Amino acid sequence: MSPPNEPKILFDKVWDRRVVRSETADAPAILYVDLHLVHEVTSPQAFAELDARGLRVRRPDRTYATLDHSTPTLPPNGDGVRPYVTPDAARQVTALERSCEKHGIRLADWDSADRGIVHVMAPELGLTQPGMVVVCGDSHTATHGAFGAIAFGIGTSEVAHVLATQSLMQRKPQRMRVTIDGALAPGVTAKDLTLAVIAELGFGGGTGYAIEYAGEAVRSLDMEGRMTLCNMTIEAGARCGMIAPDDVTLAWLRGRRHAPHGAAFEAAAVQWLALATDEGAAFDKEVRLDGSAIAPMATWGTTPDAGLPIGAPLPRPRGDSEGRALEYMGFEGGVANTSHPIDVVFIGSCTNGRLADLRAAAAVLRGHHVKANVRMLVVPGSENVRRQAEAEGLHHVFTEAGAEWRLPGCSMCIAMNGDFVAPGQLAVSTSNRNFEGRQGKGARTILASPATAAASAIAGVLTDPRPYLGVDGHG
Amino acid sequence: MVEPFTTFTSRTFVLPQESIDTDQIIPARFLTTTSRAGLGDFAFYDWRYDAQGKTKRDAPLNQVDTQTCSVLVAGDNFGCGSSREHAPWALRDFGVRAVVSTSIADIFTSNALKNGLLPIVVDQATHERLLADPGGRVTINLEECTLSAGNEPPVRFEVEPFARRCLLDGVDALGHLLSHTAAIEAFEHAHGLEPRHD
Numbered sequence: 001m002s003p004p005n006e007p008k009i010l011f012d013k014v015w016d017r018r019v020v021r022s023e024t025a026d027a028p029a030i031l032y033v034d035l036h037l038v039h040e041v042t043s044p045q046a047f048a049e050l051d052a053r054g055l056r057v058r059r060p061d062r063t064y065a066t067l068d069h070s071t072p073t074l075p076p077n078g079d080g081v082r083p084y085v086t087p088d089a090a091r092q093v094t095a096l097e098r099s100c101e102k103h104g105i106r107l108a109d110w111d112s113a114d115r116g117i118v119h120v121m122a123p124e125l126g127l128t129q130p131g132m133v134v135v136c137g138d139s140h141t142a143t144h145g146a147f148g149a150i151a152f153g154i155g156t157s158e159v160a161h162v163l164a165t166q167s168l169m170q171r172k173p174q175r176m177r178v179t180i181d182g183a184l185a186p187g188v189t190a191k192d193l194t195l196a197v198i199a200e201l202g203f204g205g206g207t208g209y210a211i212e213y214a215g216e217a218v219r220s221l222d223m224e225g226r227m228t229l230c231n232m233t234i235e236a237g238a239r240c241g242m243i244a245p246d247d248v249t250l251a252w253l254r255g256r257r258h259a260p261h262g263a264a265f266e267a268a269a270v271q272w273l274a275l276a277t278d279e280g281a282a283f284d285k286e287v288r289l290d291g292s293a294i295a296p297m298a299t300w301g302t303t304p305d306a307g308l309p310i311g312a313p314l315p316r317p318r319g320d321s322e323g324r325a326l327e328y329m330g331f332e333g334g335v336a337n338t339s340h341p342i343d344v345v346f347i348g349s350c351t352n353g354r355l356a357d358l359r360a361a362a363a364v365l366r367g368h369h370v371k372a373n374v375r376m377l378v379v380p381g382s383e384n385v386r387r388q389a390e391a392e393g394l395h396h397v398f399t400e401a402g403a404e405w406r407l408p409g410c411s412m413c414i415a416m417n418g419d420f421v422a423p424g425q426l427a428v429s430t431s432n433r434n435f436e437g438r439q440g441k442g443a444r445t446i447l448a449s450p451a452t453a454a455a456s457a458i459a460g461v462l463t464d465p466r467p468y469l470g471v472d473g474h475g
Numbered sequence: 476m477v478e479p480f481t482t483f484t485s486r487t488f489v490l491p492q493e494s495i496d497t498d499q500i501i502p503a504r505f506l507t508t509t510s511r512a513g514l515g516d517f518a519f520y521d522w523r524y525d526a527q528g529k530t531k532r533d534a535p536l537n538q539v540d541t542q543t544c545s546v547l548v549a550g551d552n553f554g555c556g557s558s559r560e561h562a563p564w565a566l567r568d569f570g571v572r573a574v575v576s577t578s579i580a581d582i583f584t585s586n587a588l589k590n591g592l593l594p595i596v597v598d599q600a601t602h603e604r605l606l607a608d609p610g611g612r613v614t615i616n617l618e619e620c621t622l623s624a625g626n627e628p629p630v631r632f633e634v635e636p637f638a639r640r641c642l643l644d645g646v647d648a649l650g651h652l653l654s655h656t657a658a659i660e661a662f663e664h665a666h667g668l669e670p671r672h673d
């Protein structure tokens with residue numbers, strides 16, 4: 001721990017308040033976990049571990065579970081039977097229902113009005129708060145860092161550790177600050193910023209670090225945009241990405257169900273705002289980007305750092321990996337990837353499945369039609385998002401344009417629930433990973449923003465959305 | 476659960492691709508299991524089997540005998556992507572005991588160490604030598620934290636000391652955490668983190 005009065009960074013302030021035992025040469029620190037989020041895919045073996053040892057969940061009140069990965073996004077049939085992709089998928093859901101019941105864990109089950117993708121749901125409910133340590137058996141847990149929490153993904157063995165002890169052994173990572181100066185240009189979104197940051201850092205460039213995002217472009221993002229940015233931190237190899245709490249954070253939290261209320265909120269707010277990195281505090285590494293130079297971005301390869309401004313010529317491969325990526329994608333070095341017919345457009349995921357994302361897509365799509373032969377799937381990130389979107393009539397915009405409007409879940413982001421991109425098909429997707437086969441065996445994925453995805457659905461090829469928004473994109 | 480190991484000698488097999496992510500190691504559609512056993516069948520599934528599920532004869536992974544070749548030498552940034560512990564489960568079950576690369580993703584490293592799969596980061600020169608010699612014999616000594624190949628002097632690698640002790644002595648990490656229950660309780664008390672009864 002750093003001595004008092006020394007300027008401290010956000011990460012260290014949060015870390016220090018949750019250290020149960022400091023780290024030594026021989027053993028990692030024991031870190032207390034404020035909030036443990038659980039989903040059906042990475043938890044069954046952890047619950048089995050507890051059962052095998054006769055252990056109970058130490059703090060069911062700090063544990064919150066949801067169903068999102070294996071769950072069908074089509075409604076039940078006439079007999080009320082949900083169209084699970086396999087009996088295994090259904091069994092996985094039942095296993096989590098049983099474990100939650102046995103241990104007294106709150107579960108956003110099928111009948112819950114809160115159910116959603118774990119990283120969409122928890123912030124909506126006010127479960128995620130500044131200064132917390134938040135973990136989940138899921139690498140996109142960094143999403144919650146948007147609130148000034150230390151939030152990171154853990155493996156299933158560690159899920160068992162947290163269930164049993166509400167704590168975890170961790171060594172403190174190195175700390176990096178990524179400062180994005182300047183204002184984003186009109187029509188450039190948080191996702192474009194995110195893809196630009198990952199392209200700058202490189203796929204493994206954040207390995208071993210916790211990242212703090214700072215600068216004017218980050219401050220100007222709404223909470224949804226901040227979550228998009230922090231969400232994809234793992235795509236640069238860093239487990240944890242965070243943003244200091246400010247008025248935008250407070251405005252999001254005020255009135256949320258699990259956030260403090262009344263005087264307790266005001267007291268908490270003072271503490272939360274004090275978490276910000278002190279003037280003069282030092283990071284292990286600093287990276288700066290010019291936010292005003294960022295244009296709408298899309299990926300061309302099979303790693304999330306392979307991002308370029310839409311319309312820019314793709315790189316000529318410098319090595320086997322890039323060559324292999326271009327070959328898999330069916331793209332050519334030196335030429336833009338804006339003329340290849342798109343088969344699928346997917347709008348959703350914990351990166352871009354929030355209300356603001358659906359609004360952005362609908363704004364482009366309104367009055368247009370999805371190109372013939374393009375399949376467009378819009379999957380809200382949670383029941384809350386679905387309700388609000390339907391209240392605004394966004395679902396009509398999508399269905400009238402020819403898109404499918406589904407029930408909340410991870411869906412085509414991970415393609416394990418029966419929603420997938422067929423072999424060889426090309427998808428523009430608002431999710432976070434373009435790995436070979438991520439969206440289905442042989443699927444080819446271009447990552448982009450909701451606005452870009454919507455514009456591409458209309459045009460049938462990867463397209464800069466700015467003309468659809470009445471914004472001149474050629475500055 | 477995790478068998479203690481100190482030193483072993485094996486041949487290598489090589490996957491030179493950079494950034495082999497955990498979706499390649501085990502595709503997501505095989506994650507609907509509630510068990511951790513038997514996942515070796517799905518290791519690198521889409522690299523080993525075609526769209527019809529038929530074995531790709533020319534895929535190098537289908538020629539690997541992990542009985543004799545249990546050390547995987549892989550391209551940079553191995554194990555990136557999803558946090559799924561299914562990846563080390565699948566690799567262990569496939570017969571892999573150690574992965575050697577120039578960098579290995581954080582969560583994968585942590586997961587691998589909990590499952591008796593040793594992640595070994597080496598310098599570029601050593602890596603290039605190993606990449607160029609598939610099937611070469613290597614000796615990995617966890618006591619000394621060294622990897623030796625051929626006539627070259629042994630190279631040292633780093634393993635987080637606690638994880639190393641778990642592997643060497645069979646220390647149970649969850650047991651260790653549970654032994655700190657009193658401290659955790661005291662911490663909750665001191666920081667107002669006890670359950671609220673409302």
Ligand code: SF4
Pocket residue numbers: 068069117118119138140349350351409410413414431432
């Ligand atoms: S939406 Fe995708 S990235 Fe997010 S939790 Fe679900 S599967 Fe993971």
